[in-house]
Amino acid sequence: MAGSAWSCTIRRTLRKGACCPDDTRSSALVDPAETCDDFLPEALRFRSPAPLVDIGANLTHESFARDLDAVLARARMAGVTHLILTGTDREHAEQAVELARRHTGLYATAGVHPHDASRWDPALQGAMRDLHQQPEVVAVGECGLDFNRNLSTPAEQERAFEAQLGLAVESGKPLFVHERDAGKRMREILHAWRDDIGDAVIHCFTADRDTLYGYLDLDLHIGLTGWLCDERRGHHLRELVGEIPLDRLMVETDCPYLLPRNLPAKLKGRRHEPALLPWIVREIAHWRNIGEAELARATTDTARAFFRLAAADGLPDAGAHQQEND
Numbered sequence: 001m002a003g004s005a006w007s008c009t010i011r012r013t014l015r016k017g018a019c020c021p022d023d024t025r026s027s028a029l030v031d032p033a034e035t036c037d038d039f040l041p042e043a044l045r046f047r048s049p050a051p052l053v054d055i056g057a058n059l060t061h062e063s064f065a066r067d068l069d070a071v072l073a074r075a076r077m078a079g080v081t082h083l084i085l086t087g088t089d090r091e092h093a094e095q096a097v098e099l100a101r102r103h104t105g106l107y108a109t110a111g112v113h114p115h116d117a118s119r120w121d122p123a124l125q126g127a128m129r130d131l132h133q134q135p136e137v138v139a140v141g142e143c144g145l146d147f148n149r150n151l152s153t154p155a156e157q158e159r160a161f162e163a164q165l166g167l168a169v170e171s172g173k174p175l176f177v178h179e180r181d182a183g184k185r186m187r188e189i190l191h192a193w194r195d196d197i198g199d200a201v202i203h204c205f206t207a208d209r210d211t212l213y214g215y216l217d218l219d220l221h222i223g224l225t226g227w228l229c230d231e232r233r234g235h236h237l238r239e240l241v242g243e244i245p246l247d248r249l250m251v252e253t254d255c256p257y258l259l260p261r262n263l264p265a266k267l268k269g270r271r272h273e274p275a276l277l278p279w280i281v282r283e284i285a286h287w288r289n290i291g292e293a294e295l296a297r298a299t300t301d302t303a304r305a306f307f308r309l310a311a312a313d314g315l316p317d318a319g320a321h322q323q324e325n326d
Contacts, residue, residue: 040074043263048079048278050296051314053303055084055223056142056176056203056252057274059106060095063256064273072103072315074275081105081300081314083274084252084307086176086203088113088142090127100136105315107307108134109176111141117152117160125163132171138307140168141176142203145189148181158189165193174306175200177220183211190218199306204254205237212240221248221306226260226272229283238287246298250306251284253277 054075064071075083085100087093087110096108110131112120131137143164145157152160168175177200179186190200201221205212215222222244227234255272260279278292285295304311 041267042265043267043279044074044078044275046276046278047077048281048296049291049293050079051081051300052079052251052277052281052296053082053084053300053307053309054080054253054255054274054277055201055250055303055307056086056225056254057083058088058092058255058257059083059085059099059274060087060092061256063271068099071273071275072106074273075277076315078275078278079296080274080277081311082107082303082307082309083315084109084138084176084303086142086254087111087131087137089116089119090124090131093128093131093137097131097134097136103315104313106136107138107309108136109139109141110134110137111139111143111164111176112160113142114144114146114157114161114178115149115151117157120156120160120163125167128164129167129170132167132173137173138309139174139176139201140164140171142178143175144178145182145186146178146180147185154182154185158185162189162193165189165197168198169193169196172198174198177202178204179207183207183214187211187214187218190220194218201250201306203252204258206234208236209240209243212243216245216248221250221302223250223252224280224284225252225254226258226276226280226283228287229260229262229280231261241284241287242289246295247302249284249299250303251277251280251299253280 085096093110100106259272
């Protein structure tokens with residue numbers, strides 16, 4: 001179905017508590033006024049020239065509770081075929097798993113964010129281990145170190161992080177890693193574990209060249225967000241983005257946070273969402289001096305391999321794209 005036709009089509013779908021005889025996961029029933037091109041601001045009408053994977057979306061955030069169905073419909077329209085929902089603690093990981101069970105193309109991570117590392121105990125470790133056995137969970141995390149705010153002490157953060165590294169080894173699943181102002185210590189810990197853990201991605205990379213090359217030397221992947229689109233604090237990333245090997249690069253919104261500043265106009269409420277991922281791809285492609293379609297295809301191939309996603313499991317009818325512009 002052509003993109004313009006799909007954008008005004010209502011899909012029959014599963015709502016929580018409803019029965020779907022064909023599949024327990026489904027796209028969402030949406031109000032056409034929420035998705036039809038004529039009703040959307042310009043920023044939300046921009047489509048990727050090739051399918052995209054958003055590797056970090058916080059769709060369990062309360063800001064999405066009212067209109068999640070419409071958010072998912074707009075993601076489809078924008079060409080975002082797969083969404084990895086970030087589980088930052090037990091509650092949000094369980095919610096992410098439930099959403100992934102209900103909606104095709106959604107997957108979850110399960111971990112404990114460094115801000116909450118002080119809560120780590122044997123019971124929480126057991127709950128995380130159980131979550132990692134769920135097929136909807138495709139990575140261990142968000143876990144790591146955040147020495148910027150230290151809402152948990154550095155010692156508590158390291159203890160929880162290393163425990164989750166152990167869980168990643170047990171499950172065989174890749175790592176979704178948070179690091180802020182802790183690059184040196186993060187590299188030391190990951191170096192010690194590198195022979196045991198599998199793939200790992202540094203989510204929302206914002207650090208400097210030395211830290212980047214330290215991660216690349218450890219054969220890690222790099223996730224980039226709308227931080228790059230911020231001329232006030234992301235300008236240093238523009239010089240680095242071309243130095244990341246294309247097969248190590250993935251893209252993410254980290255929504256509802258980090259709304260890109262390269263949008264044609266401000267959005268009401270200033271909430272970020274997966275449908276805006278093409279704007280991040282456009283910015284990265286510009287600074288790498290490559291076509292947006294080439295970048296989209298490469299990051300999607302990398303994400304599918306990293307998270308072991310099946311291409312056929314994407315959000316339905318997301319395959320209609322505008323003509324490639326590279």
